[in-house]
Amino acid sequence: xxxxxxxxxxxxxxxxxxxxxxxxxxxxxxxxxxxxxxxxxxxxxxxxxxxxxxxxxxxxxxxxxxxxxxxxxxxxxxxxxxxxxxxxxxxxxxxxxxxxxxxxxxxxxxxxxxxxxxxxxxxxxxxxxxxxxxxxxxxxxxxxxxxxxxxxxxxxxxxxxxxxxxxxxxxxxxxxxxxxxxxxxxxxxxxxxxxxxxxxxxxxxxxxxxxxxxxxxxxxxxxxxxxxxxxxxxxxxxxxxxxxxxxxxxxxxxxxxxxxxxxxxxxxxxxxxxxxxxxxxxxx
Numbered sequence: 433x434x435x436x437x438x439x440x441x442x443x444x445x446x447x448x449x450x451x452x453x454x455x456x457x458x459x460x461x462x463x464x465x466x467x468x469x470x471x472x473x474x475x476x477x478x479x480x481x482x483x484x485x486x487x488x489x490x491x492x493x494x495x496x497x498x499x500x501x502x503x504x505x506x507x508x509x510x511x512x513x514x515x516x517x518x519x520x521x522x523x524x525x526x527x528x529x530x531x532x533x534x535x536x537x538x539x540x541x542x543x544x545x546x547x548x549x550x551x552x553x554x555x556x557x558x559x560x561x562x563x564x565x566x567x568x569x570x571x572x573x574x575x576x577x578x579x580x581x582x583x584x585x586x587x588x589x590x591x592x593x594x595x596x597x598x599x600x601x602x603x604x605x606x607x608x609x610x611x612x613x614x615x616x617x618x619x620x621x622x623x624x625x626x627x628x629x630x631x632x633x634x635x636x637x638x639x640x641x642x643x644x645x646x647x648x649x650x651x652x653x654x655x656x657x658x659x660x661x662x663x664x665x666x667x668x669x670x671x672x673x674x675x676x677x678x679x680x681x682x683x684x685x686x687x688x689x690x691x692x693x694x695x696x697x698x699x700x701x702x703x704x705x706x707x708x709x710x711x712x713x714x715x716x
Contacts (some may be wrong), residue, residue: 433478434620435465435585435708437500438489441543444500448483455493456486465621466504466672470568470584475623493620500543502618503566503588504534508673509536509615510663511562511591513605515653515678522686531654531662534593534605536676539617540621544709548592549613549716550695556595557693557713560679561637561645561701563630564589565656566621567673572664579660584670585623586630588703589676590616590711593686595692612716617674619707627705630656635680637701639693645701647680654678673679 437444439675446458446465448653460480462469469478479624491497514520520527542548550557568584581599591609598608627633630649638643656663659675693699695715 433475433623433626435623436493436502436618436620437465437504438493438497439500440498441500443633444504446488448478448486449493450483454494455489455497455569456483457618458486464504465502466506468671470566470671472569474585475568486565494545498543499545499619501541502621503672506538506541506672506674507665507670509538509541509676510673511536511609511680512654512659514646516680518649518651518681519679519686522681527653528597531659533663534609535612536615539612540610542613542616544588544616544618545711546616547613548616548693548695548699548711548712549611550713551594551611551716554562554594554596555692556685558593558595558684558691559637559639559644559699559701559705560591560593560683561635561674562589562591562679563629563633563635563649563703564617564661565675567669567675568671570668570670574661574664574669576657576661579657580624582660583624583656584671585621586627586706587618587621588701588706588709589674590699590701590709591676591679592616596604613644616709616711619709622706633703633706634704637682637699639699640697644684645680645682647682651680652678
């Protein structure tokens with residue numbers, strides 16, 4: 433299934449894509465795409481719904497029908513840094529002996545095609561296409577062999593980053609990662625049964641039509657199974673939590689000389705099987 437949330441910001445309703453790529457309303461079955469609706473038993477019930485019998489929503493998704501972030505009421509937005517060895521190299525950093533873990537504040541989450549705001553005074557706003565892993569079954573101390581049973585599905589995330597706030601000023605990375613609009617998520621949540629191998633997905637990102645990132649999840653240092661097990665040692669993972677798993681090379685900071693976003697630019701990014709996003713940048 434490809435689950436979506438559609439409608440105006442703050443008023444999104446749950447939906448599912450039909451075979452023609454149109455949105456069908458799921459409001460009679462779940463209140464939102466998130467939380468308990470992502471538990472294995474809930475997803476099993478949804479798979480039994482006859483999609484063609486659901487109400488058809490007017491509009492073409494991502495054209496004249498706005499999609500919100502594909503997961504609602506996210507409890508934790510957990511991110512992994514330097515998880516591609518070639519990205520670590522372009523950043524001038526060593527591959528870490530354990531995953532680098534940081535957070536995006538949930539107020540950063542926006543729809544896949546909503547505007548990205550460049551913070552006031554920012555001169556180093558950057559892009560990062562990433563595979564998002566959405567937790568279905570929660571847990572603690574999850575064994576790596578059982579990790580995939582905890583995944584509800586996958587999505588595209590743009591881990592927008594302000595490098596001066598992240599790296600040049602004191603403190604943790606978080607303040608350069610969690611600015612408002614810095615977490616476009618979606619367009620849809622693709623359930624795990626449709627993605628047999630999350631470590632074999634091509635991914636890309638363009639700015640104003642120029643290809644900057646062109647990579648694959650196959651080059652992750654720490655894969656999805658390991659990350660779920662690892663994170664669950666330090667926190668409980670809960671239904672609807674989102675894990676953004678790192679980015680391949682080609683970020684603006686890694687260009688020679690570095691290239692950063694300006695107001696009025698177009699970011700277009702996607703991951704094989706998970707759809708694409710398009711954002712226009714604007715000044716906050």
